[in-house]
Amino acid sequence: MDTLLQVLLDGMLNGLVYALVAAGLCLIWGVMDVINFAHGEYLMIAMYVSYWLGFLAKVDPLLSVIAAAAFIFLLGVLTYKLIIRYTIGKSPLAALLATFGLAMFLKNFCLNRFSPNFLILSDTWLGDKTFQAGGLIIPLPQLVAGVLSLAVIVLVYALINATRFGWAVQATAMDRDAAELMGINTERIYILIFGIGGACVGVAGGIMPSYLAVHPEVGSLFGLIAFVCVAMGGFGSIPGALLAGLLVGVTEALAGFYIAPVFKYIAVFGLYLAVVFLRPKGILGW
Amino acid sequence: MRRKALDKKDVIWLGFVALLALLPLAPVVAANSFHMHVVILILLFASMSQAWNIIGGYCGQVSFGHSVFFGIGAYGAGMAVVTYGGAPWPGILIGVLLAAAIAVVISYPCFKLSGHYFAIATFAIVEIFNRSFMVWDWVGGAMGLDYPLVKEGLKNLMWYDTKTGYYYCALILFLLIFSVVRWLEGHRFGYYMRAVREGQETAESLGVNSTAVKLAAMALSAALSALCGAFFAQYNLRVDTPMVMSLDMSMKFVLITILGGSGTLVGPLLGAAVLIPLQEYTRAFWGGLGGGVDLIIFGLLIILMVVKQPAGMIGIIGDMHRRFFKHKGIAKGDSADGSP
Numbered sequence: 001m002d003t004l005l006q007v008l009l010d011g012m013l014n015g016l017v018y019a020l021v022a023a024g025l026c027l028i029w030g031v032m033d034v035i036n037f038a039h040g041e042y043l044m045i046a047m048y049v050s051y052w053l054g055f056l057a058k059v060d061p062l063l064s065v066i067a068a069a070a071f072i073f074l075l076g077v078l079t080y081k082l083i084i085r086y087t088i089g090k091s092p093l094a095a096l097l098a099t100f101g102l103a104m105f106l107k108n109f110c111l112n113r114f115s116p117n118f119l120i121l122s123d124t125w126l127g128d129k130t131f132q133a134g135g136l137i138i139p140l141p142q143l144v145a146g147v148l149s150l151a152v153i154v155l156v157y158a159l160i161n162a163t164r165f166g167w168a169v170q171a172t173a174m175d176r177d178a179a180e181l182m183g184i185n186t187e188r189i190y191i192l193i194f195g196i197g198g199a200c201v202g203v204a205g206g207i208m209p210s211y212l213a214v215h216p217e218v219g220s221l222f223g224l225i226a227f228v229c230v231a232m233g234g235f236g237s238i239p240g241a242l243l244a245g246l247l248v249g250v251t252e253a254l255a256g257f258y259i260a261p262v263f264k265y266i267a268v269f270g271l272y273l274a275v276v277f278l279r280p281k282g283i284l285g286w
Numbered sequence: 287m288r289r290k291a292l293d294k295k296d297v298i299w300l301g302f303v304a305l306l307a308l309l310p311l312a313p314v315v316a317a318n319s320f321h322m323h324v325v326i327l328i329l330l331f332a333s334m335s336q337a338w339n340i341i342g343g344y345c346g347q348v349s350f351g352h353s354v355f356f357g358i359g360a361y362g363a364g365m366a367v368v369t370y371g372g373a374p375w376p377g378i379l380i381g382v383l384l385a386a387a388i389a390v391v392i393s394y395p396c397f398k399l400s401g402h403y404f405a406i407a408t409f410a411i412v413e414i415f416n417r418s419f420m421v422w423d424w425v426g427g428a429m430g431l432d433y434p435l436v437k438e439g440l441k442n443l444m445w446y447d448t449k450t451g452y453y454y455c456a457l458i459l460f461l462l463i464f465s466v467v468r469w470l471e472g473h474r475f476g477y478y479m480r481a482v483r484e485g486q487e488t489a490e491s492l493g494v495n496s497t498a499v500k501l502a503a504m505a506l507s508a509a510l511s512a513l514c515g516a517f518f519a520q521y522n523l524r525v526d527t528p529m530v531m532s533l534d535m536s537m538k539f540v541l542i543t544i545l546g547g548s549g550t551l552v553g554p555l556l557g558a559a560v561l562i563p564l565q566e567y568t569r570a571f572w573g574g575l576g577g578g579v580d581l582i583i584f585g586l587l588i589i590l591m592v593v594k595q596p597a598g599m600i601g602i603i604g605d606m607h608r609r610f611f612k613h614k615g616i617a618k619g620d621s622a623d624g625s626p
Contacts, residue, residue, distance in 0.1 A: 035402060086593040092401075093348060093544055094592050100537060101588030108578030108585065224409060224533075231406040262421045269410035276403055277395045 002135045007257045008250060009136055013146040015249020017204050020149035021222055022229035022241040023156055024200030030236020031173040031193045033092065034084060037099035040223020041106040042198055046072050046205025047214045048110060054121045054209060061124055061210040062144070068206030069199040076198025080191050088190070103223075111216040118213035126210045141211035145204075150242075152203050156196065157238045169193060173236065201226075221265070228272045234285025243283055247271065296468070306457055310450050320570070322449045326521065328562045329456040330514060331542055333463045335554035337510035338539040340467060343548035344476065345503040346483030347397070351408035352511050352539045354392075354415045355385040357531030359512030361419075364431040364525035367442070369424075371434075374443050378516040382509045389508030390501050397500050412533050419527045430526025443520045452521055459517055463510050468551060479503050483549070511539070545591055547600025556599040 025039045036042075049071050050064040059067075083102060087094040121127070129140040160166040171179040172189045180186050212218070229248055233240025248268050255267030275283060309325065334356065341347050362381020363374040370377075396407045420428050438445045445451035470476040478499045481489040486496050519525045529535070546557025565584055572579040595601045 029402070035405075083589055083593055091544075091597070093540075096405075097541060097544055098589050098592040100541070101585045101592065103585070104588065105582055105585030108581040111578045112582065224413065227406050228410060231403050235402070262417065266414050266417050269413045272410045273395075273407060273414075276399055276407060280399050280403060282403070 003257075006136055007253045009138070010142070011250035011253030012246055013139075013142040013249070014252065015246040016146035016149040016153075017208070017245075018222070018225055018229055018248055019242045019245025020152055020204045021201050022226040022233070022245050023153050023238050024197040024204075025226045026230045026233070026236060026238055026241040027156065027160070027193055027200070028197040029230055031169060032084070032088065032190055034087070034095040035099070035227070036079075036194075036197070037096055037223070038079070038103040038106060039197075039201060039226055040219030040221070041103045042072050042075060042201045042219070043205040043208075043222050044110065044214070044216065044219030045075065045106060046202040047208050047212070047218060048114060049202075050206045051119055051121055051209045051214045054124065055119075061121065061207055062126065064209075065148070065203055065206035069202035072198040072202030072205070073195040076194040076196075077191055079198075080194040084190075084194065103219075107216050107219070114216070116216055118215045120213045121209045124210040139211070141207075145207045145211070148207055149204060152200060153238065153242055156200060159196075160238065165192075225268065228269065232272050232275050232282055234282030237282070237284045240282055240284035299464070299468070303457070303461055306460075307454075310453055319449055320566075322453060324563055324566045326449060326453050326456045327566065328558045329453075329460045330517060330521070331538065331562050332555045332558035333456070333460045334511060334514040335539055335542040335546065335557060336463045336467055337507050337514060339543050339548060339550075339554050340470065340479075340510070341500075341503045341507040342540065343543055343550070343553065344467075344470070344483065345479040345500060346549075347500060347504070348405055348540065349408045349504075350405055350533070350536045350540060351392075351411045352508070353412055353531050353533070353535035355389060355508035355511040356515035356518070356535060356539075357415065357419070357527070358385045358388065359515030360519035360525045360530040361425055361431075361515075362512065363443075363516035363519040364433070365425065367433055367436070368426070368431040368525075373441055374516065374520060378513070381516055382512045385512035385515075386505040386509040389504045393501060393504045394497075397497060408536075409533065412531070412536055416527055416531050416533075419531055426525070428527070430524060430529075433523035444523070455517060455520075459514065463514075464551070464555075466506075466510070471551060475499070475502070480549075541588065545588070545598050547598035550600050553598060553600050556603075560599060 021039070021043060024042075025036060028034055028036050028039075046068040049068040050061045053059040053064040053067060054061055079099075079102065083098050084095055087098055124141075126141040126144055130137050131140065132138070158166075160169055168179070168184045169189055171182065171184060172186045176186050179189075208214075225248060229241050229244040232247070233242070233244035248271070251267050251271050252264045256264040259267070279285070306329075310322070334352075338349070338352050342349055359378070359381040362377040362379075362384065364377070366372055366374045366377025366380075392411055396404055396411075399407055419425055425431075433444075436442050436444060438447070438451075440451070443455070470479070478489070478494050481492070481494055482496045482499050489499075490496050515530060518530065522529075542557035542561055543554050544557075545561060546555065547553030564587060565580075568580040568583050572583065595605075597604070
């Protein structure tokens with residue numbers, strides 16, 4: 001029983017981080033109908049930012065989160081300005097292919113600059129610390145990452161649903177031309193949404209080096225899982241992404257523990273297929 | 287509806303193929319095996335992308351799952367030679383049939399999904415196949431299949447001394463797949479596919495069974511992809527999952543077709559003729575510096591091409607055509623946004 005609870009807990013903590021990565025993607029996807037293929041690479045860059053701040057300037061990942069989020073916000077804005085802007089309103093595949101090129105560029109740029117080696121940050125505040133609660137072993141870095149992720153998701157959800165800016169975003173998502181006629185600067189909304197979507201993944205990537213090694217391929221899998229979470233949760237729905245993130249995390253942990261580690265992701269992708277075959281628009285989609 | 291056996295377009299195509307058939311006689315190409323290698327890859331990737339074009343371009347179902355079929359073809363040939371120590375031909379046949387069967391089975395539920403849900407389902411399928419094959423010992427697992435040295439010739443579909451044998455095989459493959467698509471363009475089924483792409487409901491209301499059309503197009507596309515996979519295995523003399531059955535391989539099918547011009551006969555050839563030399567020569571010039579300089583440049587070029595002309599190279603040619611023939615009143619904007 002304790003083992004099952006432990007596995008579930010580990011799965012959920014991981015799932016919260018997946019949910020945050022997915023929430024960033026979900027925001028971009030929901031508002032602009034753009035699949036950002038470089039989303040996983042954003043995560044990787046954020047991890048490198050946090051790693052190098054920790055390695056060179058001895059800044060703890062817990063503080064680097066802010067720098068990483070800001071950096072990826074700028075990267076998102078830059079991506080929009082230089083690439084996405086030209087693909088809006090054209091074939092829906094254009095943005096996907098252009099961001100695939102961007103992902104290839106970013107991944108190999110990091111490979112070139114930082115080598116393919118796994119980089120591990122030692123001596124962090126949270127690193128390897130655990131505490132016990134009612135027979136469960138709770139790893140501190142994962143717990144902090146999970147709680148932080150949940151907090152950011154709630155914050156983004158509130159931003160979209162309870163502020164004037166959020167209403168403008170929703171209006172733009174529904175009908176760009178109509179929103180434009182109502183006096184909303186939709187270009188600015190697009191820029192900010194790409195930045196905020198990037199910042200979400202920046203927070204996740206900023207905290208991760210306190211328990212995960214950094215290498216150029218780290219983002220690819222997270223990016224794929226984020227696609228799966230967003231589609232499983234339902235198009236553009238942040239609560240859906242949260243739910244799907246938790247489901248994916250728990251499935252991954254259960255399959256990894258009770259079947260075999262190699263079946264982790266087979267189970268996760270199988271779960272996506274099972275969900276969309278039953279509900280073609282995702283769990284909370286319509 | 288009968289049409290003339292050959293129209294002007296076909297004569298140009300046949301002339302082009304005849305030119306390709308004579309290419310190994312040209313000393314510039316034949317004497318340099320690297321140039322030969324690049325030309326073989328262009329033909330192979332043009333054929334693969336043309337196979338994808340059937341379902342992705344003409345029928346409008348953008349699948350990122352074609353490396354599954356490509357991989358099954360490659361494993362079919364590879365296992366016939368490596369695991370069972372025979373000629374590749376029975377393995378190729380089994381691979382092609384199996385790919386078509388699997389395509390029908392997995393596409394049937396996927397076709398109920400729309401837009402991005404469909405695209406991501408095909409990603410998920412590639413990942414499931416990729417990870418399963420990696421741990422499946424019967425198909426070689428993570429080690430992959432390494433070809434033994436056997437006698438060269440058509441029986442074993444293997445050549446060592448020169449690449450000319452491979453070249454003619456690639457040319458036959460190219461001719462086969464392009465002829466199939468050329469034939470489809472004028473055939474009733476080709477019109478059904480385009481009708482489904484342009485509007486499934488409208489097509490249905492006119493009596494087209496859209497599910498049957500999509501499944502048939504997918505099966506054909508998968509079978510032809512598997513054939514290309516088998517050739518790739520024979521050419522590479524090695525089959526492993528990350529190479530033949532990965533998302534990167536799937537992206538190549540899509541990238542070449544879209545950048546060339548999807549839903550057109552020349553698009554895949556244009557795409558392959560530009561992207562493959564870029565990929566191979568950047569690798570040859572900068573790959574040696576280590577650390578992916580070739581892929582950095584390749585990534586930037588993809589971005590540049592998509593941003594400049596999302597309709598692909600066929601769009602660029604269309605623009606140039608319009609610019610030069612403006613005074614003759616060529617119709618505007620007919621193919622510039624032909625993508626699905």
